[in-house]
Amino acid sequence: MSFLKRLFGGGGAQQVEEPKPARQVEHKGFTIVAMPYKADGQYQTSGVVSREIDGMVKEHKFIRADRFPSLDDAADISIRKGIQIVDEQGDSIFD
Numbered sequence: 001m002s003f004l005k006r007l008f009g010g011g012g013a014q015q016v017e018e019p020k021p022a023r024q025v026e027h028k029g030f031t032i033v034a035m036p037y038k039a040d041g042q043y044q045t046s047g048v049v050s051r052e053i054d055g056m057v058k059e060h061k062f063i064r065a066d067r068f069p070s071l072d073d074a075a076d077i078s079i080r081k082g083i084q085i086v087d088e089q090g091d092s093i094f095d
Helices: 005-006 071-094
Strands: 023-027 031-033 037-039 042-053 055-067
Touching: 023 071, 031 071, 042 071, 055 071
Parallel strands: none
Antiparallel strands: 023 031, 031 042, 037 042, 042 055
16 A cells, blocks of 8 residues: 555554553662554554652653564663663653
């Protein structure tokens, strides 16, 4: 299917599955959960960064354009992106 058809809505419905936790790590007091989901036959990079602040759990969800044929590859990159977000932005991601 051409890029222009997809851009202007001629591509039909996309096949997208709900994200499910694939892997979880702790980094600098944050919890990063890789949640890639299947879209058009590949896995989309996605995840959640969370942290407890003043007794409340705050979350920041992220989705990136990167897609991979395997769930493991997408989960690895999702974790790396979550770590990058924490290293670059810290608690300011919850503002």
